[in-house]
Amino acid sequence: MMKKKYILRFSPEIVKKPLVSDLVRKFDVSVNILNADISSGRAGMLVVELEGTEEALERSVEDLLNDGVKCSPHVKALVFRQEECVACGSCTAVCFSGALQMNPESWELEFDQDSCIVCGLCVEACPLRLFTITREMES
Amino acid sequence: MSTRKTVEQINEKIKKGEAVVVTAEEISKMAMSMSPSEIVDTVDIVTTATFGPMCSSGAFVNFGHYSPPIRMEEITLNDVPVSGGLAAVDTYIGATSESHFDHQYGGAHVIEDLIAGKDIKIKARAKGTDCYPNKEVETIINKDSVNEFYLYNPRNAYQNYGVAVNTKHKTIYTYMGTLLPNIGNATYSTSGELSPLLNDPSFRTIGIGTRIFLGGTQGYVSWYGTQFNTMKPKNDFGIPTSNAGTIAVIGDAKEMSTEYIKAAYFEKYGVSIFIGIGIPIPILDEDIAKACMIRNEQIETQIIDYSEPDKPSLGVANYEQLRSGSIEINGKKVKTAPMSSLMKARKIAAELKSWIDRGEFYITQPVELFPKESTVKNLKQR
Ligand code: SF4
Ligand code: SF4
Numbered sequence: 008m009m010k011k012k013y014i015l016r017f018s019p020e021i022v023k024k025p026l027v028s029d030l031v032r033k034f035d036v037s038v039n040i041l042n043a044d045i046s047s048g049r050a051g052m053l054v055v056e057l058e059g060t061e062e063a064l065e066r067s068v069e070d071l072l073n074d075g076v077k078c079s080p081h082v083k084a085l086v087f088r089q090e091e092c093v094a095c096g097s098c099t100a101v102c103f104s105g106a107l108q109m110n111p112e113s114w115e116l117e118f119d120q121d122s123c124i125v126c127g128l129c130v131e132a133c134p135l136r137l138f139t140i141t142r143e144m145e146s
Numbered sequence: 147m148s149t150r151k152t153v154e155q156i157n158e159k160i161k162k163g164e165a166v167v168v169t170a171e172e173i174s175k176m177a178m179s180m181s182p183s184e185i186v187d188t189v190d191i192v193t194t195a196t197f198g199p200m201c202s203s204g205a206f207v208n209f210g211h212y213s214p215p216i217r218m219e220e221i222t223l224n225d226v227p228v229s230g231g232l233a234a235v236d237t238y239i240g241a242t243s244e245s246h247f248d249h250q251y252g253g254a255h256v257i258e259d260l261i262a263g264k265d266i267k268i269k270a271r272a273k274g275t276d277c278y279p280n281k282e283v284e285t286i287i288n289k290d291s292v293n294e295f296y297l298y299n300p301r302n303a304y305q306n307y308g309v310a311v312n313t314k315h316k317t318i319y320t321y322m323g324t325l326l327p328n329i330g331n332a333t334y335s336t337s338g339e340l341s342p343l344l345n346d347p348s349f350r351t352i353g354i355g356t357r358i359f360l361g362g363t364q365g366y367v368s369w370y371g372t373q374f375n376t377m378k379p380k381n382d383f384g385i386p387t388s389n390a391g392t393i394a395v396i397g398d399a400k401e402m403s404t405e406y407i408k409a410a411y412f413e414k415y416g417v418s419i420f421i422g423i424g425i426p427i428p429i430l431d432e433d434i435a436k437a438c439m440i441r442n443e444q445i446e447t448q449i450i451d452y453s454e455p456d457k458p459s460l461g462v463a464n465y466e467q468l469r470s471g472s473i474e475i476n477g478k479k480v481k482t483a484p485m486s487s488l489m490k491a492r493k494i495a496a497e498l499k500s501w502i503d504r505g506e507f508y509i510t511q512p513v514e515l516f517p518k519e520s521t522v523k524n525l526k527q528r
Contacts, residue, residue: 134410
């Protein structure tokens with residue numbers, strides 16, 4: 008079993024198709040929606056994490072492409088210069104994925120890269136500018 | 147009646163290594179099982195601390211004279227404009243002054259870089275006079291090349307501060323951080339029961355001349371801070387429920403550490419600076435003890451709508467609620483986040499305690515107490 012993050016982009020016509028449930032049913036992959044941006048009459052965007060066997064993931068991607076969904080690996084990643092963090096907490100005000108949280112005992116900042124959906128809100132929220140988003144790193 | 151102690155007696159104990167020092171968080175815990183009188187009997191000093199962004203900060207520098215001499219009128223340090231109207235080679239670096247070329251770099255960064263020992267580019271211009279003929283200087287300075295370099299912050303360590311929220315439909319960017327639309331989050335500052343001026347709400351022991359921890363070294367309270375306000379409503383525990391008292395502080399920046407002085411940039415707001423301050427409170431009598439025994443749930447503060455120009459209050463929250471991760475506003479659960487570092491504040495309170503324990507830091511009696519009554523005026527169009 009493996010996990011991979013993908014960005015799915017699709018045209019308005021596809022929005023009504025049961026894409027997600029199809030993947031679950033056909034290939035036994037579990038789909039975790041990390042971020043969604045679907046506005047009516049416009050193209051939609053979904054960031055998903057697929058979990059399944061390597062083969063199942065490959066077949067899922069093929070299937071999505073056949074359905075007219077543009078499917079690209081989500082290679083954006085958040086880079087955090089944690090050693091410089093002063094634990095002010097400003098970034099936790101905008102992080103709703105649970106990736107950035109204050110430890111309620113030590114009040115140090117805890118960063119959980121796996122929960123990060125790379126929404127980018129913390130980049131501007133950190134007064135020390137410790138976050139950057141990169142495309143080079145495979146997430 | 148419990149014993150009254152004097153500052154001299156406590157200093158005598160510090161000298162002998164016998165003074166009992168606890169942090170303001172520790173005393174708040176002790177308060178659950180001890181009376182004020184018992185606290186006076188057991189504890190000599192309570193250390194309080196805060197580490198948060200404090201915009202009204204800056205530093206004086208004397209560069210030394212140049213040959214041929216110049217009476218500097220326009221000065222930049224790393225392209226950040228600094229005060230030019232201060233004799234020939236003195237300046238004041240305002241923390242929030244921004245570079246001509248990079249709005250995310252400002253006076254705060256110059257101060258931090260100087261403390262870190264880095265070289266800074268100075269450019270100065272003047273009209274030229276008979277005794278100061280030079281019209282232009284461009285050279286490099288650092289903290290070892292200049293004569294004096296001391297922090298002088300006109301308004302620090304606010305006694306309480308409102309919680310910030312945004313009721314409008316668009317995100318706003320403030321010095322209280324990124325405030326998400328429709329009360330999407332709530333941010334708060336101050337270190338609660340550890341915060342200096344919340345432990346001495348009526349300024350019985352903190353006054354002009356009080357020796358403090360400032361930026362990693364010994365500093366002093368030099369005056370009451372600007373916008374000093376004694377008229378804010380207080381709750382049942384004597385705590386003003388919004389921003390009230392402030393202090394002006396001074397200290398030798400050459401001795402400070404970038405661990406406790408950190409430049410900051412708030413998105414779409416500008417440059418600010420994190421300042422670490424620790425203040426010892428001598429437990430001289432029961433009233434002072436009682437004030438230090440204050441607990442987070444007793445410290446209330448207003449919830450302020452930052453999206454309205456006159457910043458109306460939407461209610462109150464206490465620090466226990468704020469620290470729990472969410473508060474309720476208009477029946478809705480709202481995520482809370484701090485803006486000042488409790489982790490650093492704790493470090494400062496512990497560090498100050500260890501200085502006193504080692505006999506390196508003696509407490510002071512204020513030379514003068516702060517005004518008993520003071521209000522804040524606004525700037526009016528005339
Ligand atoms: S990018 Fe930042 S704010 Fe967004 S989920 Fe990741 S850590 Fe949280
Ligand atoms: S905002 Fe920046 S400095 Fe503050 S806790 Fe988050 S990462 Fe650390």
